[in-house]
Amino acid sequence: MTGSSEDLLRWIPLLPLMAAVYHGVMLGLVRRPTPRWVTWLLSCGSVGLSFLAACYAMSELVKLPEGSRLLIDNLYTWVGAGVGSQAFSAEMAFAMDPISAVLTLIVTGVGFLIHVYSIGYMEDDQREDKGFQRFFCYLNLFTFSMLVLVLADNLLLMFVGWEGVGLCSYLLIGFWYADRFNAYCGSKAFIVNRIGDFGFLLGIFLLFTHFAEAGAPSVAFTDMKQNIALLANASIAVPAWMPFGPEWPVLDVAALCFFLGACGKSAQLPLYVWLPDAMAGPTPVSALIHAATMVTAGVYMICRLSFVYTLAPDASAVVAWTGALTAIFAASIAIAQTDIKKVLAYSTVSQLGYMVMAAGCGGYTAAMFHLGTHAFFKALLFLGAGAVILAMHHEQDIEKMGGLRNRVPRTHWVFLIGVLAIAGFPGFSGFFSKDEVLLSVFTSHVPGTRWLHGIGLVTAGITSFYMFRLYFRTFWGECRAHKEVRDHLQDPPRVVMNPLYVLAFFSIVAGFVGLPQAYGGWVQNFGVEDSNSFANFLRPVLPAIEPHGLSHATEYGLAAIAVGAATLGGLLAWFLYVRRPELPARIAASLAGFHHTLLNKYWVDEIYDALIVRPLVRVSDRVLFRGVDAGLIDGAAVNGTARIVRGFASHGLKYAQSGLAQSYIFFMIVGAAALVGYLVR
Amino acid sequence: MSAPVVLFYAFAALAIISALGMVLNVRNTVASALSLVVTMVSLAGIYVLMEAHIVAAFQIMVYGGAIVVLFLFVVMLLNLRHDEFPPARQRALKLAGAGLALLVLVELLRVLSVDVPEAPPLPEGFGGYAQLGIALYTDYVLLVEVAGLLLLAAIVGALILAKRRID
Amino acid sequence: MIKPPILDLSVLAPIGFVAIGAMLVLIGEVLLSRRKTFLGREVTEAWIGSVLAMIAMFWLVLSLYVACVTFAAGTSSVFNPDHPMIQLDPFAALVTAVLALGALLSCALAIGYLAELRINHGEFYALILLSTSGMMLMVASIDMLTLFLGLELMSIPIYVLAGFDRRKLRSNESALKYFIIGSFASALLLYGMALLYGASGSTSFAAIGAALDASNSMAMIGLGLVLVGFAFKISAVPFHQWTPDVYEGAPSVVTAFMSVTVKVTAFATLLRMLTLAFGGTEETLSHVFWVLAALTIVVGNVMAVIQDNIKRLLAYSSIAHAGYLLIGFVTGTIAGYSAVMFYLVAYLFMNLGAFGVVVTLANHGQEFERMDSLAGLARRRPGLAAVMTLFMVSLAGIPGTVGFIAKFGLFAAAVNAGYVGLTILGVLMSVVSVYYYLRVPVLMYMHEPTMESETLGVSTGEGVVLAFCAVGVLFFGFFPNGDNLHLLDWARDSVRFLFGA
């Protein structure tokens, strides 16, 4: 492999980092705020450059022969300790193979667009004089961490990015920290993610330990992939009373550990709770971090570790089912939400559930495919929503919108594209990726795969329903906004709109890179033997779904059902919110309980609070701190001893010292008698 | 039972009685002092019976002649022929002490009665002036010197403590 | 016919010099106090006092010098070969030197103090010297006659000194208690001696040692009573109760003097008796000492916790230290005994220093007693506070001070002899001791001054003494066996001599 392209890799993450560091130093050590144009030029420039670098690296990668598409740029040994068969060593090294290549492109590309978008979006944010620079500092830092996560060549480095993006999302969610709620959401996101990281760490330990036992101690992906067979039937001994005891297969346990991490990042049940709250951050953040890139890290990780999951069927089943349940659960919540960003947030959760389900079913390619398309259209939707919010002067409640379609026409059109894409209408990217996902689910051997497929379909219907609901409520009907708002309604400036156009374009065409044979047969006329170039590209690194024996007819049928579900949902939305706008209220009234439940997201937050948080705090305070620490140890043991000594003196011995010479003499006589008595015996 | 023995027991009885008298007479200090004299004298008698003539002489001279007189002198000086004190404190303690002392006494007597060997015949002039004098100024000359120092210290001390002029 | 004894007067030299000093002081006072002027300068009481102190100190230095020379020579000689009663050997010489030093420092302390308390009588120095001579006699004696005589010669002046501040009730009381209990104790001691004499037919330690065995119960009673007598002097529980009262009531400088020298004497003499006279019974004795040590350590430390009078606190602490010293006796090994010797020297420095500070702080005829009047001392008298802290730290046995080396030696010896239980008790109790020793620096450094008394300077004598003690504490703390001053070796050699090793 050529040196140049390899050394190139390091610059992909480093460029944004340098920008971030520059901003940081400026913020910290220079009192005078940096001019805004310098700020955005640096940030966008660095990300743009790293996008170009990524493209170049991609081209280098493609040049390589199919089997050996891997670029590694090793900087230095980061952490090395231990000897012999337990020698642990993690390199500071970046590796690019097809999967990471895809995600790198998405991250840098979409990232770049969103950076540009942010210029306009943050323009009018005057809450603090340095806020603008601070925002871009965080944004660059995030890009860096995300790229480290993607390009890491070993688990530990991946974990670095993993935590890094968590930190950045914490910072960005709480960007407007002066509002107590934002700060709360920030720390909530970080802590919930930490719970996931807990799993991730354990996974690393578990794999390393057993690889070490097997004589191949390493956490580098390539080595692990080679030696994974060694662990195929390794197992952990656990007490017999434990479920599934007395022996747990290592890989399953490890897979579950990592999946816990994935749940944290990709907002799966039961750890999804942070994502909706994450909408407290500025909209570009929601678009970049909480829709396009970071939240997909979990899915990416599962695909990265696909060699583990393929050997861990039980764990995979858990993954698949968790994904499915998350998908429908979140979708159901989304129905009742009225905050435009909340709706999108829950849709994100549900879409992530889709991807996770696919991954669990072994459809890694499908998962990655949907990940890619989703990145485009969800970013589009968020940015569109952002545009709307800008236009509405930071009003997010769709109940106060409506009828915007001819007031902000451009925004309206791009938003519609996004909606169609996510709803999976034929021709749009979402259609193909969703199709792939459902197909992989349909053909997988996960227990209850039919059910999964069913859930997928229903979710597709619901998705399309609430997306159209959102669309209609926002852009159709008569405008419910205040008068003065209504009068100033207009499309946002260019710098905001242009990224939208680009994204809209990709939301339409992105699907065609992964054109299934069933539809893409015709391309053979043009000499391409397989239309699904995406799958081809990933095939060497991802275990492909075994060629299903389904006839094209079946495929068409499945696709038709999916599309039908989507259409049904759309029509229902149209009926309810355009044709008979008074109905929803009545339905809500008749199903008050259910509606209320949905409105309050099944009270999950409240339940967690009551079951975990409060008890923990109370016990720590009342029992541990006041009881054990202050009461038992200090009060009883320590000061108790002091009291005993003191009391022994001041209530006992003291009175022997009565000051009367003769009592002293008495004690002397006693002593003498005792002594003499002992001596004589 | 030979004469010395009889005399001894007489003296012993006298000594004990007068000693008890000294300790038990809580009314009259002078009486206590006088009974102390009696004890001293009777002890001197016993010394004589044991051929310790010099010691006996000193006993009478110093104790009877000097020390007890000093006592009496002080009693007169401070004018405490009769001492009426407020009721005693820590009675129980004292009683216990007394009881214990008696116990010790019994024990002592038991032990001592067995361990004392028989008295050998005495050499010529034992305890006589010559012997004692020579011993004091040859073997024990150091003691004489130091005794002088001791008395000096006592004099100085007594002066310091008791002289009227408080400066 | 009478043959004149061949006397070796050099043996008497240390004692003799001190005695001579005493008499000269007395004469000098008489001479000086009647004249108005001397060599042209007008005679004040303070001047007289310092002159007499100078005389006393001069003779003490002489005796110190002689003792050192004798120790260096390593020879041992008896006063009267026909009838040896005192013997000046390296052991006696070392202890004598220590005693002379103690007396010297006390005299130096006294100069300013007596004037300050307006009890500036020359007799003070005479009595100190006489008592010192008695101590020297005790440590040199190998016969109960001289021992008893020395004991009385030591005690009687101290009875007087305790009551030296006649106008103060507390001083009277302390003198009285000390006298009654003291003479009671010495009566017990005497009776014990009588029994020992009865058992052995001689008053010399050697003969007693030969005759003594556990089966002879008269001898054992005698032994017991003698031990009681000494236990009183070293204030071992339960014979300790006089100590706090007497130390508190007596004038501070006297307390300083007696708390050090008397203890040194008693321990040294006991050491000699244990090796010479009571050699046969050490198994039994070590049990006795075990109990005494344990009781003493516990009671001393625990009682000190609740004191709010600095002198009383130091009294109890000295009781506790007696307990630690007894550990050395428990072991009955060379290591233990030499540790005791070292400890005694260390104790001289730290305790004399601590009391020296108390002495220094007395002013306007008032003793310095209340703990809480130490508050904020560091602000007013930083130097004084610093040395006081040093002495407290040393008494507590924190490393870097001589106190630690001393304690270390004792504990090491105890462990070597297998008395771990006692050692553990000892260290636990010294945790307690740390608590009350630390209260002093706490008050001096961490509290604001309660009453802003004017700061009067430290008199030269006091300054010298404190500096000397402080230096001693630090120097021996770091170099207990320095190039020129091998204190450890000295202690051990003297003890080994005692064992005839």
Next chain:
Amino acid sequence: MGELIDAHLLSMITFFPLGVGVLLLLSSGLSALVGGEGLPDPLWRALGFATTVITFLFSLRLFAAFTATETAYQFVEHAPWISDYGVNYFVGIDGISLMMVVMTTFLMPIALAASWTDIAKSVKSYVFFMLFLETGMLGAFVSLNLFQFYVFWEVMLIPMYFIIGIWGGPRRVYAAVKFFLFTMFGSLLMLVAILVVYYLSYQQTGVLGFDLVAPPGSDAPSLMDTLIPLTGQAVWWKTQFWLFAAFALAFAIKVPMVPFHTWLPDAHVEAPTAGSVILAGVLLKMGTYGFLRFGITLFPNASVELTPLLIGLALVGIVYGSLVAMVQGDIKKLVAYSSVAHLGFVMLGIFAFNVQGMTGGVLQMVNHGISTGALFLLVGMLYERRHTRMIEDFGGVAKPMPVYAACFGIVVMSSIGLPLLNGFVGEFLILLGTFLVYPLAAVIATSGVVLAAAYMLWMFRRVMFGPVEHPENRKLIDLGLREKLVMVTIIVPMFWIGLYPDPLLRRIEPAVIEIQRVMEARRVMPESQAAAEPVRAAAVWAPEARP
């Protein structure tokens, strides 16, 4: 000159601070004698600071000259001190001591600089005590003679005691005395154990000695050659179990391990900023260092035997410390309890008895020194401005003091072990090492990572974010130049260790491996043979001779 310095580098580093301190003291003492005022306070402060900086430069020289691959002790100096007791002046360092020394000398100037303004009362003694303290700590870290170690170990208490007691908060006296007594309690029992070991070694070799190892170029018997009987081979107080228990108690109190930790919150809360920095940064490491250098090497069997207990206590410490920290209202107290948790990690690593764990443990000692030190600095800065440390008195501080908030943020992140900051590497290695031997323990400990994030971020949020409610917070001034410099100085190593820990790991690892080797060697010793017969060979003098 240069080679002279190199020959006595350790002694230089150790005694230079105290030397200067004493000189300063003498100067003012002399000027007091002639009635002068002595040097002015600012000069004292400056000189003290310069001294610590110079010491730090010396220690950098040490770091550079240290041979990473060498397992034996380096820069050894050996000279007789108290020959009767076999006490020698014996210093030398391996990788572990090196880390401790460098960390100490690094934190010292920072502490002084941080307390530049907030120590107004009796500056002279303050400077002196700080210098005194530095010598005490360094001495303990370089001592290879058990007696000498004990001396430094205790001497160190005195300056700390005064620093807490004189310049501390309202309950300073209670805190100071408690601190002193706790430590004394443990260390005096340790003294007894030391004496027993001393006695055993004498019994077996006939030579009185406290040297931990034989000085280079001599095969004199040392404590490391001493057989220490196992339970059942001798009376209870001679057995490894009890001796180790005594050592462990002393060290555990210092660490502090639950349940001996209650002195720590009090001491921290009352101590002045600099005091807390040093206390957390260095003094706590004494305990863990003691375990590494003396505890486990002298009594390998017992330490292995007691590992479950200690691991358990460490876990309790981690979880318990975190939970209690979570509910503190006082920031300083919170940090104090977080120290309990962090040191729990260190103990966990040490008692994993494998390279990762122990290396991580040592590294974590350094990390905790830096991070927690920095935390205390920051709290101190806030306290200096507002004279309160209660969380509810703050809120929205990030608004008036953005730079401060940024520094605080970075430090918090390093303290909760964010990757690429120092905390992570140590924690990871510890957990990895633990997982290799006690997976379950590692799982529990890892949950501590989550809790750490919980309490730290909760505190951070309540202090920094939200609206500014208390008006007096609105006009808080941001960090000044001095404070910025201090923070930069202490934050840079965080990133350095986080990004490139190799130079440290490379130096630590051989020492750790050597310790394990010694442990193994000594472990087989007592089992192979019961305590040997007394040899009474070349005894200087027989301490157990009876008359």
Next chain:
Amino acid sequence: MVPLDHVIGLSAVLFVIGILGVATRRNLIVILMSIELMLNAANLAFVGFNRIWPVVDGVAHLDGQIFVLIVITVAAAEVAVGLGIVISLFRNRDSVNVEEVSLLKW
């Protein structure tokens, strides 16, 4: 011939009586006297024992009697000082009751 064991017994009796006096009487003067009594008891013992050991390896041995002489001297000195103390105390508090002398305690 005087029965020596009874001599010793007598001394013991006197000794204990002395102890009783010291331990129970409140009059300082009497306490001093009791101490004297104790010393006398010791003297008696010495003389008696000297009667038992008149000769040690051939030569007459007078340790006991010498001791008695010394004790008598000491006694004189003690009494002098003791009475001095009593007087100075009496001057200050006008009483010889030992139980009123308890300022210093605890």
